[in-house]
Amino acid sequence: MSKMMKFERKGDKENSAFFEEYLPKIYERREKSGLDDLIDRMRGIVIQVQTGDALAYLAELYLMTPYRLIRQYQNATHRVFVLRVKPEQPDLFVLEPLELMYADTYRSLNIPYMRARSKPNVRYIGEIYGTKNLGETRRILEAQEFRFRENAHNGFIANPHFAFTEPSYYTSNCVGYTSSDLLDTDSLELGEPFAVGAEEQKTLNATDALQREFGLYKLVWGVDHMASRVLCGDREHAILEFLCLNNYYFWGAYTIDDQNSSTNITRNPKVTNELHSPAKVFTANNTPFYVKTVDGLPSPTEDFVRNFGRRMHHVAYEVEDGQREDGQKNIDYVVGKIQELGGKFLAQIIGECKDFPDLKQIFSRTSQYSNLITEYVQRCKGFDGFFTKSNVAFLTQAAGLDEKLDKQVTSPLAAVFD
Numbered sequence: 001m002s003k004m005m006k007f008e009r010k011g012d013k014e015n016s017a018f019f020e021e022y023l024p025k026i027y028e029r030r031e032k033s034g035l036d037d038l039i040d041r042m043r044g045i046v047i048q049v050q051t052g053d054a055l056a057y058l059a060e061l062y063l064m065t066p067y068r069l070i071r072q073y074q075n076a077t078h079r080v081f082v083l084r085v086k087p088e089q090p091d092l093f094v095l096e097p098l099e100l101m102y103a104d105t106y107r108s109l110n111i112p113y114m115r116a117r118s119k120p121n122v123r124y125i126g127e128i129y130g131t132k133n134l135g136e137t138r139r140i141l142e143a144q145e146f147r148f149r150e151n152a153h154n155g156f157i158a159n160p161h162f163a164f165t166e167p168s169y170y171t172s173n174c175v176g177y178t179s180s181d182l183l184d185t186d187s188l189e190l191g192e193p194f195a196v197g198a199e200e201q202k203t204l205n206a207t208d209a210l211q212r213e214f215g216l217y218k219l220v221w222g223v224d225h226m227a228s229r230v231l232c233g234d235r236e237h238a239i240l241e242f243l244c245l246n247n248y249y250f251w252g253a254y255t256i257d258d259q260n261s262s263t264n265i266t267r268n269p270k271v272t273n274e275l276h277s278p279a280k281v282f283t284a285n286n287t288p289f290y291v292k293t294v295d296g297l298p299s300p301t302e303d304f305v306r307n308f309g310r311r312m313h314h315v316a317y318e319v320e321d322g323q324r325e326d327g328q329k330n331i332d333y334v335v336g337k338i339q340e341l342g343g344k345f346l347a348q349i350i351g352e353c354k355d356f357p358d359l360k361q362i363f364s365r366t367s368q369y370s371n372l373i374t375e376y377v378q379r380c381k382g383f384d385g386f387f388t389k390s391n392v393a394f395l396t397q398a399a400g401l402d403e404k405l406d407k408q409v410t411s412p413l414a415a416v417f418d
Contacts (some may be wrong), residue, residue: 002024002031003027010265042277044127045314050097053132063210065317068085072083077156078191079093079099093128096188105167113309133179138277168235223278223316225278226314231285232288234284249269252271260292260299265281314373316377317374345365358381
């Protein structure tokens with residue numbers, strides 16, 4: 001039996017016989033092929049923004065996250081901004097196309113969807129995982145019929161220090177690999193270094209100063225998990241496909257009945273701290289949108305997919321457990337200060353965190369620069385997990401208010417051909 005099957009399964013979501021048959025087979029194939037030994041942890045997160053939005057997005061990250069700009073480069077197609085929290089945590093690569101009409105595979109994933117096409121190059125591209133041998137990792141996966149990006153127009157994706165899979169059929173996310181030292185960014189040949197403009201740097205410095213003035217930089221630690229939303233029928237395939245491509249394991253899944261959805265978590269067994277290799281979460285409807293008027297059930301998860309396409313929905317950051325001298329929990333303090341500075345949130349903070357293990361969580365409004373929601377989580381008194389069923393039901397409902405279908409658009413492609 002695979003060692004991955006020894007992890008205690010969490011949750012109440014029942015999987016199909018197909019899922020339960022192939023999960024151990026996938027683990028065993030990974031172990032026998034050597035993939036489990038080759039792949040280490042998540043080393044990078046890659047997000048593309050619209051031309052002209054990079055510095056505004058960086059300012060947003062400076063306000064809401066601990067990421068800080070360490071280097072920037074320009075290649076033939078993009079400006080590449082490298083942000084870091086700590087060396088042991090994944091770096092963030094923000095890509096900005098040089099040309100407004102730049103087009104590539106990721107743009108084509110956005111165009112069919114009404115909420116995505118207004119900024120068609122905005123895309124969460126995927127993660128980069130460390131591997132001992134890039135060529136061997138690629139050889140193993142190609143032998144298993146996985147396809148890698150070939151002759152990519154995107155200068156970052158085409159970089160020989162990386163190997164990226166084609167976008168997933170089930171999530172539209174890519175998985176990247178590298179055996180290079182990401183701490184030495186100059187060695188990655190990302191392009192020619194350039195200097196950020198004086199006014200742009202002034203804005204970043206001012207935002208950084210505000211975070212430090214209020215002590216937020218000490219309280220928001222880094223990425224805890226990230227969640228993709230997929231269609232009902234793609235849930236199990238998305239999870240199993242992802243588990244084929246790295247060393248994560250299926251931690252468990254919970255059904256959120258009143259929101260007609262399930263939350264499914266995968267984790268990296270090689271780390272003891274999620275900040276070093278964040279969990280990957282997959283959310284899907286329990287039943288497809290077209291029967292919601294028959295069953296009288298909501299469909300916020302699938303409404304999001306119909307609006308934006310299959311893609312990453314939110315990135316969650318862990319807030320240090322504890323409270324202020326006045327008894328205010330750290331997450332309440334962080335969110336309150338960010339709101340004072342202009343940050344917008346979808347609802348109030350959920351969870352109590354009194355005298356027992358609990359979780360407090362909140363979603364921000366969707367970023368106009370990345371199309372991602374920022375989540376904050378505070379695990380109180382040693383809470384083990386990523387959500388409570390009541391919390392995630394409320395958060396799903398809150399996010400759904402921003403994901404209603406626009407009835408004025410009769411077809412996802414109507415606006416493209418007008």
